[in-house]
Amino acid sequence: MLSKNKIKHISSLKIGKFRRIFNQFLLEGKKSVLDLLNSDFEIIEIFACDNWINDNCELLKKKNIEVQKVTEKELSRISTQKTPNEVLAIVKTPQDKLIPNDVFVGLCIVLDEIKNPGNLGTIIRTADWFGIENIICSENSVDVYNPKVVQATMGSITKVKVYYTQLIEFLSSKPKEIKIFGAVLEGENIYKTQLAENALILIGNESQGISKELLPLIDEKISIPEGVKNFPSNAESLNASIATAIICSEFQRKKITGKAN
């Protein structure tokens, strides 16, 4: 049986302030918790239904992890999901420090004030797909340990490193040979732009785009061209996670095919 104090503690972790106080966050669902078990993340406690425990008893033994058995009713009481999925974990927030030189290898996504949790989570999942290991967020971006972000990553939160920092300082500190490609509405057609294997991809806020003070730091302004239309479009822009994914895909295409454009 779950104690009142335990329920209270778990509930508190749905709120950013308490996640920071306890240095803990919640992670849920069969796939994500399995990914967690196979990661270096420190698990504080797992709450799971009978069938999940049965399905994973060998792995749990091997990893020496204790699980608190809960009923489906108890799980739905502590879950952040509408339809809880067998298991919930309390996880220690990793305390990785940003070492700029480590992120200047390969591609790195830089997010300026992404506010929508679904967008950040989807960007993390997309980065994992494309083998991008690091994401740098401005300090006022949405918290990566917000349950909605964690959920949208679909397990990729334990693979991609997400750092928060002062972007002006960070972007100004990059070596000359690493270019900053900034997604703007009126930039060079990305299909025809020469991209790079090591680069920073800068994406702006959902409604405001890239902050004014960061614009001068961009080396190449890039855009995803609108389609030719029989009708005037109502789409003023693409969703931020969609734009990020198309840009990552285009970087990868040029790398794979070895074509300049």
Add this chain to the structure above:
Amino acid sequence: MLSKNKIKHISSLKIGKFRRIFNQFLLEGKKSVLDLLNSDFEIIEIFACDNWINDNCELLKKKNIEVQKVTEKELSRISTQKTPNEVLAIVKTPQDKLIPNDVFVGLCIVLDEIKNPGNLGTIIRTADWFGIENIICSENSVDVYNPKVVQATMGSITKVKVYYTQLIEFLSSKPKEIKIFGAVLEGENIYKTQLAENALILIGNESQGISKELLPLIDEKISIPEGVKNFPSNAESLNASIATAIICSEFQRKKITGKAN
């Protein structure tokens, strides 16, 4: 002042069953309602705050549309949004009938059991950006007039036509020269596949992918390749709206640049 009956009617439209009974849906926010005013959609009623009415009084006069003034408090009572944005409209559901020959020109997105409202909304917005005028959904897909779908389209709902139909029948009826490109996990590398200007892009359900019975109808199975990785990925797939967008972008790139691959 809003009557109890009016509030009750608006609330009922948050539920699919009542949207179908009344043939009406809700549309909210400054940008979306402005797009609505400039569309052919039939407006039943608009509820707006003072400043929105002042900002749009000329357009409202020109269009001969009456607006019911509401306070911010009243708006938040009827709104489907956490932070309501000045205006809410009741709109007549369009009754367009699918005429297959009309959708076999240019690109058309076919969605097999997309369940997540945010995904469908984002796909509609992306389609609008790329000039794709038609989306065909399987009958068991999420309702396009679900407020979360409408919101995620960011106004594009009044531009892109969304139809629901039996997909086996529809896909079997297409002319031979129109190819069906199906997004699967183990298909041909999309960057290297020869695409087409007129085509159907088939996207499957978020967790199950394309239904078994539709797989034999696909002409070209395509995939977005994973990136080369220093670490094994946790991303088993891309989000459905992300995959759709990358595929649409690749169709457009090949069209714009005139390159076969």
